[in-house]
Amino acid sequence: MRDVLPWREAVAPDGTMGEPRARGRFGGYGGRYAPESLVEACREVEEAFREAWADPGFRGALARLLAVHAGRPTPLTPARRLSEALGVELYLKREDLTHTGSHKINNVLGQALLAIRMGRRRLIAETGAGQHGVATATAAALLGLEATVFMGERDIERQALNVFRMRMLGAEVVPVTTGSRTLKDATSEAMRHWVGATGDSHYCVGSVVGPDPYPWMVREFQRVIGDEARGQCAAELRTGVPDHVVACVGGGSNAAGTFAGFADTPARLVGVEADGGAGAARGRLGVLHGCRSLFLQDDDGQIIQAHSIAAGLDYPGVGPEHAHLRDLGRARYVTVTDGEAVGAALRLARTEGIVPALESAHALAWVIRAAGDGDLPAGSTVLMTLSGRGDKDVSTLKELL
Structure with missing residues (x-):
């Protein structure tokens, strides 16, 4: 099907793709719609990310990892x-x-370093194609963290190679059997699991979705x-x-x-x-x-x-x-x-x-x-x-x- 929407003027209003407005808003979108326990966890992530992103030491450590480990x-x-x-x-x-x-490794290395800075020893992740899960398992192995990856049962079947790679790297892969058994349901299960594990675990969201600050933070790491x-x-x-x-x-x-x-x-x-x-x-x-x-x-x-x-x-x-x-x-x-x-x-x-x-x-x-x-x-x-x-x-x- 041919797309017929016309081009509009290619200009960027001031602040486009900068920091979101208050409460993590991009125009009328974004925000932090989550259970109270996760609202507090997200606040902690936001505070830690703001401090880390303003710290030349953190950014230098990430840049070194991206160069010598990820190949940038x-x-x-x-x-x-x-x-x-x-x-x-x-x-x-x-x-x-x-x-x-x-590209998933760019974000995961940033979030893994942030987790260590916050005193968390385990990464929780969702994955669809398996690439975010592999990147999470890789960063965990490199930095001495545990990793638990939620993946839809249907995606496990069609991405068997990446499932094997995650397990070889030491990650626990949790099959999700509810709903469509794909990425949406894996994300839902990962968030539910995080509710009971905020004290020792960091939820390493793989895309520019989820409650504030994740859409902004993941974009900055990418x-x-x-x-x-x-x-x-x-x-x-x-x-x-x-x-x-x-x-x-x-x-x-x-x-x-x-x-x-x-x-x-x-x-x-x-x-x-x-x-x-x-x-x-x-x-x-x-x-x-x-x-x-x-x-x-x-x-x-x-x-x-x-x-x-x-x-x-x-x-x-x-x-x-x-x-x-x-x-x-x-x-x-x-x-x-x-x-x-x-x-x-x-x-x-x-x-x-x-x-x-x-x-x-x-x-x-x-x-x-x-x-x-x-x-x-x-x-x-x-x-x-x-x-x-x-x-x-x-x-x-x-x-x-």
Whole structure:
């Protein structure tokens, strides 16, 4: 389906992608909707994060870990053959080349250091595609912490490789058998578990969702993607700043981190959602997992089950800052089908020698479609965040191709 929403003026009002307003608000979204015990826990996380983020020692320790353990900076790779075929200049920000194979490690290392600073010895996490769970298990092993990861039973079946990796790294993987048995339910179970474990555990949220301060904090830990890409584009692109900045969106952490580096530029920001999980494109105002945002709902306001071939996009909503960016017209949110994503993954593999995660393939599928229908004018420069590598999806792709 072709997206027909017109572009709006690509400008950033003062404060866009800065610190949220009081009580963690991004416009009319965000907030802290949680049981009283978790409200206090979130206050403690916010206070600790503010102190840590203002501490050069903390930021220096995180930067060192990102460099020597995660492998930052990640390269900006020109997709030369695909660019020639599409008639645009496509550059890939290679988060697939980080240790653990996705952008998730950026956020997890930050939160793990914060947990230690707070005196917590265990990390709790949710995961869909398994990449956040692997990153959490990796950080826990590296820093001497325990890790408990909640994962939907359906996702455990389709992401068996990542489940094995988590367990090999020493994490406990807890199957979630309720509801759709996917990411939404894993998140719900992780939050319920945290209620009884706030004294010794830190909930390491994997995306820009959840109660304040998580949407803001996770975006700041992921901002390294956009900041690096901004400098790399200035050095490599003839235009200095790309015409379009594109990233896939489930909850939206890799997109938020990428967009943060370009919010004050004329670049057009494009978030690409799964057609069956399009919270920003088709969601309605609601509250889920501790924040007010846009969620897929029925006429009675009940959350509708999302669907995506990419487990990391199988979420019925979007982070509150993305909902705010949509309302401002600063970012545009579009959708891609399962079939388009599979086709894009195969095309990147055969033109550039890169097998992307199916999540990232959604972003590429929109670039391919938009170049073909004129939504991306010929000669446009496009920066796309390749958020993860496709090892985890090989079994799924093998069944389809």
